[in-house]
Amino acid sequence: MKIFEANKVCKKIDGRMIIHEVTISISQGEKIAITGKNGSGKSSLLKLIGGIFTETEGQVKRPKVNIGYVPEHFPENIRFKTLDYLMLVGRMSSNLDEGILKRIEKYAELFAITEFLTTPLKNCSKGTKQKAGIIQALLNNPDLLLLDEPLTGLDDTAKIELLSQLNSLQKDKTIIFTTHEPLLIERLADRVLTIESGRIVSDSTIVKKEKVRIIKAKIPNRGIVAEIPFIRYKFLGGDSVEIIVSVKESDEILSMLLKRGCSILELAEKGE
Amino acid sequence: MSAFIRYQLISFVQSLKFIPPVVIFCAWVFILYAYKNVPILSSYAVSSLVMYLIMTWITMSIFTLDEESEKHILFTHLSRKVSYLFGKWLTILVIMIPLLLFAVFFPILIESFQGNMSVKLYIYTFYSHLVFSAFGILVGTLFSATKLATKKYAWLSAVFIIVVSLSSKAIIEMMAFSKWILWIFPPVFKVTEYMEDKSQLLLNKPIIFDSVFVVVYLLIGVVMLVPLFLNKEG
Numbered sequence: 001m002k003i004f005e006a007n008k009v010c011k012k013i014d015g016r017m018i019i020h021e022v023t024i025s026i027s028q029g030e031k032i033a034i035t036g037k038n039g040s041g042k043s044s045l046l047k048l049i050g051g052i053f054t055e056t057e058g059q060v061k062r063p064k065v066n067i068g069y070v071p072e073h074f075p076e077n078i079r080f081k082t083l084d085y086l087m088l089v090g091r092m093s094s095n096l097d098e099g100i101l102k103r104i105e106k107y108a109e110l111f112a113i114t115e116f117l118t119t120p121l122k123n124c125s126k127g128t129k130q131k132a133g134i135i136q137a138l139l140n141n142p143d144l145l146l147l148d149e150p151l152t153g154l155d156d157t158a159k160i161e162l163l164s165q166l167n168s169l170q171k172d173k174t175i176i177f178t179t180h181e182p183l184l185i186e187r188l189a190d191r192v193l194t195i196e197s198g199r200i201v202s203d204s205t206i207v208k209k210e211k212v213r214i215i216k217a218k219i220p221n222r223g224i225v226a227e228i229p230f231i232r233y234k235f236l237g238g239d240s241v242e243i244i245v246s247v248k249e250s251d252e253i254l255s256m257l258l259k260r261g262c263s264i265l266e267l268a269e270k271g272e
Numbered sequence: 273m274s275a276f277i278r279y280q281l282i283s284f285v286q287s288l289k290f291i292p293p294v295v296i297f298c299a300w301v302f303i304l305y306a307y308k309n310v311p312i313l314s315s316y317a318v319s320s321l322v323m324y325l326i327m328t329w330i331t332m333s334i335f336t337l338d339e340e341s342e343k344h345i346l347f348t349h350l351s352r353k354v355s356y357l358f359g360k361w362l363t364i365l366v367i368m369i370p371l372l373l374f375a376v377f378f379p380i381l382i383e384s385f386q387g388n389m390s391v392k393l394y395i396y397t398f399y400s401h402l403v404f405s406a407f408g409i410l411v412g413t414l415f416s417a418t419k420l421a422t423k424k425y426a427w428l429s430a431v432f433i434i435v436v437s438l439s440s441k442a443i444i445e446m447m448a449f450s451k452w453i454l455w456i457f458p459p460v461f462k463v464t465e466y467m468e469d470k471s472q473l474l475l476n477k478p479i480i481f482d483s484v485f486v487v488v489y490l491l492i493g494v495v496m497l498v499p500l501f502l503n504k505e506g
Contacts, residue, residue, distance in 0.1 A: 052344045054506040069348040071341035078342060079286035088282075091275035092349040133345075140349060 001028040003065060003144055003174045004049050008223075009058030011048055011198075018044045020198040021058070023226040028143070029171055033189035034178045041198040042178040043072065043148050049176055050146045065144050066093070068137030072148040072178075074121075074129035082108075082124065082132050083117040090139040100139065107135040111161060126153040134162060145169070147177035151184060163187050191232070204232025204244065213250040215243040216266035217257055224260045228253060240265065273359055276350060280363040283337055290367070293329040297322060297371055305379045309386040316397045317467035319375040321438065324404040324460070326371065328430055331364050331412025335421070347505075357417065357501045364409055372401045392475065400463050403486055407437070407458040410493040418500040433457060462486050 004026040011019035018041050026032065026049065034042045047053040048060075050067050078085055083104065090100035108114045111131040116124055121132060130153040137145060145166075151159050166175060166188055179185060185192060194202040203226065219225060219241055225233050231253060233243045245253045247269070254264065284290055300322045304315060338346065347353050376397055379385055389397075415421060415430040423429070436443070437457040444451045462482040 047344065050348065052347055054502075056506070064351075066351075067348045069345055071344060073341060075339040075342035075345075077339060079283050084282075088275050088279045089345065089349050092279070092346070093351070136345060137348075146348075 001063070002026065002061065003028050003030075003063065005061040006048075006055070007059045009048065009055045009060055011044055011053055012056040013044070013053075018198050019048060019055075022048075022198075022200055023223055024193070024200060024203070025226075026174065026176070028174055030174055030176075030191055031189050032174075032176045032191045032193060033185045034176065034193045034195060035180065035185070036195035040195045042195055044198070045193075045195060046146050046148055046176060046178055050144065066140050066142045068140045068142030068145045070130075070133045070137045070145075070147045070150055072152055074126075074133040076122075078121045081118055081120050082113065082128075085121055086132065086136055086139065089136045093140045103139060104135065107138060110165060111135065111158060127155055127158060130154055131158060134165075138165075143173060145173060145175045147175070149178055149180070151179065151181050159183070200226075202232070202234050204234070206232070212244050212246055212270055214266075214268045214270055215245065215250070215254065215257070215264060217241055217243065218263040218265055219257075220261045224257075224262065227260075228256055273355065273362065276346070276355075276359040277363050277366060279346075280334065280337065280360065281366065284334060284363070284367070287333075287337060289333040289337070290330070293326045293333070294371070297326045298374070301375055301378055305382060305384040308384055310379070310384050312385045312387055312389065312393060313396075313467040315379060315385070316376075316400060317464045320400040320404040320463070320467075321460070323368075323371065323375060323401050324408045324438075324458075325434060327364070327368060327405045327408025328412040328434060329408075330367055331409045332416040332427065332430060334360055334364055334367075335413065335416035343505075353502060353505050354498060356505075357413075357498065360417070361409065361413075364412075368405050368409075372398075372405065375401055396466070399483070400467065403463050403490070404460070406490050407460065410490065410497065411458065413497050414500070417504065418497065419504045421504065459486055459489055 002025060004024070006022050006024050008021045008023055009019060010017060010021060022045065034045055036042050044053060048055065050069055051062055052069065054060075080088070086104045087100060090104065094100060104117075105114070108117055111134070113128050113131050113135075116128050119128075121129060124132070130150075134147075134150065137147075150162060154162060163184070169175070175188065177184065177188070189206060191203070191205045193200055194204075216236070218239055220239070222235065222241075225231070225241055225243070228243075231243050231245045231249075233241050235241050243253065243257075254267075257264065301319060304310075304318055343356070346356055350356055350359065380389060411430050411433050414433075415426040420426060420429065436454070437460050440454045440457055441461045444454060459482075462485055466479050466482075
């Protein structure tokens with residue numbers, strides 16, 4: 001099942017183009033890291049995927065799924081105690097009161113914030129607020145979890161706990177996160193999107209411990225590559241692209257490229 | 273939705289932003305009924321106008337309560353952005369109810385009126401207070417939940433709309449052509465002109481036509497605000 005599909009999507013905010021002609025397809029269960037420099041449009045792309053932002057141009061397909069969203073900076077002026085806040089947001093998306101309290105207590109214990117449940121959020125440290133932000137997203141039972149720089153403000157123990165929590169989520173949960181941290185990409189991501197000035201400049205799938213084939217091809221237009229699943233690619237300049245694909249899928253990808261009018265320049269095999 | 277409304281109410285109360293409008297409203301009503309034997313309809317017309325002002329203020333405070341990232345979190349929990357708008361409106365209605373009841377029943381309880389209330393007067397009194405509150409909610413929403421909210425003079429513009437709508441009758445008398453522009457402003461005089469008579473209310477065709485006009489105006493206002501809100505939050 002596709003969780004998000006975008007075709008030549010642009011997003012303009014206050015007259016400034018933040019996202020340029022993004023064509024992307026995200027399947028259920030993918031763990032995607034969005035990387036790029038500050039101000040490159042990572043957070044905007046994340047919000048666009050989750051429907052928090054709507055596209056200015058282009059077509060988007062976004063099936064109705066539960067979304068959990070963790071902002072980069074948890075709101076500073078929330079006027080509730082941690083438990084009251086989590087209970088209220090939990091109830092917005094679920095009607096089962098008892099279940100919510102138990103889940104809050106479980107997550108609070110996992111993230112070591114039980115002692116802060118009765119503390120006003122305003123008085124909590126940045127790290128505790130960030131943990132509360134992650135818990136509120138998990139309370140929504142998300143099919144799609146969006147995390148904007150989730151490790152910001154977390155101590156090492158909390159970082160590891162968050163990673164193990166995210167890894168323990170069911171395989172069919174889709175997780176998309178923006179990050180600068182190699183740790184998160186290494187431990188969690190199976191696909192990495194690199195964004196520069198609002199454009200996706202690289203879309204690579206991490207094929208772990210598997211032999212891969214590197215295909216260098218000449219392409220009639222860049223959009224073609226975005227339509228091909230299970231690959232990571234890098235534009236080499238002009239009309240050339242380097243595609244990395246697992247050995248299993250390479251024949252099918254080669255045939256897809258040829259059918260779309262691409263010329264194969266080079267083919268090599270390499271261990272990951 | 274009830275959890276969202278509770279969230280908003282607690283947040284509003286704890287922000288203390290309710291104090292200035294509520295205190296001013298109560299003070300205004302106390303002063304209005306400081307004298308005994310006041311006429312029923314014109315007194316209620318004044319308290320309705322005060323509701324207009326105060327509800328604009330409260331609406332703008334409610335819509336500016338959440339930080340940007342807090343709002344984005346709430347969107348995901350509510351599933352639809354439009355539920356956020358409806359939830360805010362329901363919260364404002366919950367805040368409006370005690371103010372409206374206070375404005376209507378306070379003078380009756382302290383026996384300020386000359387004459388007695390009738391069913392017809394009760395109906396029109398509730399209608400006028402509700403309509404003026406709705407005008408306030410529309411104006412407040414327009415300048416705090418649409419792209420106009422990002423403009424520097426949002427609060428000033430809201431006050432301008434209120435002042436122009438309240439003085440529209442005088443403006444039209446001075447400049448007849450202005451009626452072609454002023455119809456877009458909340459039609460306050462289509463409600464208050466029937467409250468000028470001290471304690472008599474005649475149910476006739478004009479009052480019914482004007483009431484239908486006012487209700488249609490409010491419905492169109494609500495329908496137009498939804499895409500304007502979604503456009504801002506896009």
